[in-house]
Amino acid sequence: MTTFKYAAKDPAGKTVEGTIQANDRNEVVAELRKKNLVAMRVDEAGALATRKANAAKGGGLFAPKARASKQELVIFTRQLATMIGAGLALLESLEVLAEQAETPGLKLTCQTLISEVRGGNDLSAAMEKCPKAFDDLYISMVKAGEVSGQMDIILERLADYQEASESLRREIKAAMTYPVISMVLVLGITAFLMLGVVPGFRQVFDSLDSELPAITTVVLETAEWMKANVITWVLGSFALVVGFVLAKRTKQGTLVWDRFILRAPVFGPLCRKIALARFSRTFATLIRSGVPIMGTLDIVAATSGNQIISNVVLDSRESVRGGNLLSEPLAKSPVFPPMVTRMIAIGERTGSLEVLLEKIAEFYDAQVKAAVKSLTSLIEPLLISVMGVIVGVVVMSVFLPILDVVGQLGAK
Numbered sequence: 001m002t003t004f005k006y007a008a009k010d011p012a013g014k015t016v017e018g019t020i021q022a023n024d025r026n027e028v029v030a031e032l033r034k035k036n037l038v039a040m041r042v043d044e045a046g047a048l049a050t051r052k053a054n055a056a057k058g059g060g061l062f063a064p065k066a067r068a069s070k071q072e073l074v075i076f077t078r079q080l081a082t083m084i085g086a087g088l089a090l091l092e093s094l095e096v097l098a099e100q101a102e103t104p105g106l107k108l109t110c111q112t113l114i115s116e117v118r119g120g121n122d123l124s125a126a127m128e129k130c131p132k133a134f135d136d137l138y139i140s141m142v143k144a145g146e147v148s149g150q151m152d153i154i155l156e157r158l159a160d161y162q163e164a165s166e167s168l169r170r171e172i173k174a175a176m177t178y179p180v181i182s183m184v185l186v187l188g189i190t191a192f193l194m195l196g197v198v199p200g201f202r203q204v205f206d207s208l209d210s211e212l213p214a215i216t217t218v219v220l221e222t223a224e225w226m227k228a229n230v231i232t233w234v235l236g237s238f239a240l241v242v243g244f245v246l247a248k249r250t251k252q253g254t255l256v257w258d259r260f261i262l263r264a265p266v267f268g269p270l271c272r273k274i275a276l277a278r279f280s281r282t283f284a285t286l287i288r289s290g291v292p293i294m295g296t297l298d299i300v301a302a303t304s305g306n307q308i309i310s311n312v313v314l315d316s317r318e319s320v321r322g323g324n325l326l327s328e329p330l331a332k333s334p335v336f337p338p339m340v341t342r343m344i345a346i347g348e349r350t351g352s353l354e355v356l357l358e359k360i361a362e363f364y365d366a367q368v369k370a371a372v373k374s375l376t377s378l379i380e381p382l383l384i385s386v387m388g389v390i391v392g393v394v395v396m397s398v399f400l401p402i403l404d405v406v407g408q409l410g411a412k
Contacts, residue, residue, distance in 0.1 A: 004028045006089075007120070008037035015122070029089050036149075042089040067105040067132035070169075074162045076106065081155030090151075091117050109133045122146055137282060137299050144290040154289050161285040168277065168365055175372040179379040186387045193394045195230065198223035205401055212401050219397035251307075258307040262335065266378075270371045275306045276340060277364035279313070284357035293320060309335055 006028055007017045016037060022028045025042045068076065076097060083093035094117065098110035109130050116126030124143040127134040134142075138158065145154030198219055205212055205220070212220075226233065247253035261271045282303055286296040294317060301313040316329035327345035330336045340360055347353030 004042055006032065006042045008032050025089060025092060029087050033087060042091065068109050070166055072103065072106050073133065074159060074166060077155055077162060078159040081152050081159055085152035090123060137303055140286065140291050140295060140299055141289045148290050157285055157289055161281060164281060168368060171369060172372055175376045179376065179383065182383040186383060189387065190390050194223040194226050198394060199227055201398055210404060216397040216401055219394060254307045262308060270375065273364045273368045273371060275304055275309050277361050277368060279304055279309060280357045280361035280364065284354045284361060288354040
C-alpha cells in the first residue's frame with residue numbers, strides 16, 4: 001500500500017485535501033468517488049514536494065507561449081471531459097493530453113496547466129495563465145464545474161458549444177471562399193488588361209489616322225493613367241487598407257463599423273443573424289452550466305462579436321441588477337427582433353430560459369446557413385456578369401476603331 005495525497009471537490013464546491021492509503025491512483029479516485037468527491041489532484045506523498053519545486057521552477061516560462069487553435073481546443077475539451085467522466089484524476093488526464101499533443105503550443109498549454117495544478121491551484125486559475133488558449137467563457141464554465149462538482153458534464157457542454165460554433169464558422173468560411181477568389185480574379189484580370197494589353201494599342205490607333213470612338217478614348221486614357229501612376233494607386237490602396245484597420249481598432253471606429261455592418265443592404269441581415277445565434281448559444285451554455293447571471297451577461301457582451309449588441313447587453317445588465325427582467329431592456333433595442341425578446345420573456349417567466357435560448361440559437365443557425373447559401377448563389381452570377389462587362393468593354397474599345405477602318409476601306 002502507498003500513501004497518496006489528494007485534493008478534491010465536495011458537492012458544495014469546496015476543496016478538500018487529505019491522504020489515503022491505496023495500491024494505485026485509480027483506487028484513490030474510486031474511493032473518493034464513493035465519498036461523493038471529485039478528484040482534482042492525486043500524488044504520492046513523497047513525490048509531492050519535489051513536483052511542487054519543479055513546477056515553481058519551470059511553470060511560469062510556458063504561460064506566455066501557451067496557445068491552442070480552436071480545432072485543438074475542441075478536441076482537448078472533449079477528451080478531458082471523457083477522461084474525467086471515466087474516473088481519471090484531473091492531473092492524470094492533463095498528463096495524458098500533454099503526451100499526445102501534436103503542436104508545441106498545445107503541449108506548452110498542457111504543461112502549464114499541469115504545473116499550476118500540481119502547485120495547488122484550481123484548473124480555472126491555471127487556465128488564466130494561458131490567455132491565448134482559454135477565453136473568459138471557457139474559464140467561467142470551468143469555474144462553474146469546479147463549484148458544482150460536475151466538471152465532466154460542464155466540459156461536455158463546453159465541447160458541444162465549441163463544436164456548434166466552429167461548425168457554423170467553417171460553413172460561412174467555406175461558402176465565402178469562392179466569391180472572394182472570384183473577386184480577386186476579377187481584379188487581377190482587370191489590372192492585366194488595363195496595364196498590359198490596352199496601352200499596347202495606342203500606337204496602332206494613332207497610325208489609323210481616324211477619330212476614335214468615345215469608349216476607346218476613355219479606356220485608353222484610363223489605362224495610361226493607371227500605368228503611369230501604378231505606384232501611386234497601389235500605395236494609396238495599401239494606405240486605405242491600413243488606415244481602415246487602424247481606425248477599426250479604436251473604440252469609436254469599431255462602433256461605427258459594427259453599426260454599418262448591421263445596416264448594410266445585403267450582408268447586414270446575415271451579420272445580424274450570426275450575432276444573434278452566437279448571443280443565444282453563449283447565453284444558453286453559460287446559464288445551463290450554472291454561471292451567475294451577471295457574469296453571464298459580461299461574458300456574452302464580450303463575445304458577441306458586435307459592439308452594438310455588446311452595448312445593449314451591458315445596458316441590460318444594469319437593468320437586471322436593478323431587479324428588472326432581461327427581456328425588458330432587450331425589447332427596447334431594434335437589434336433584437338420581437339421573436340427573440342418574447343421567447344426570452346417566456347423563458348424568464350417559466351424558468352426555462354436556457355432551453356428557449358438554445359431553440360433561438362438553432363433557429364438562427366438554420367437561418368444563417370440558408371442565407372449564406374442564397375448569398376453565394378447570388379454573388380456567383382453577379383461576379384461573372386461583372387467580369388463579362390469588364391472584358392466586353394475592353395474588347396469593344398480595341399476592336400471598334402479597327403472595324404471602323406475596315407468599314408471605310410470596304411466603302412472605298
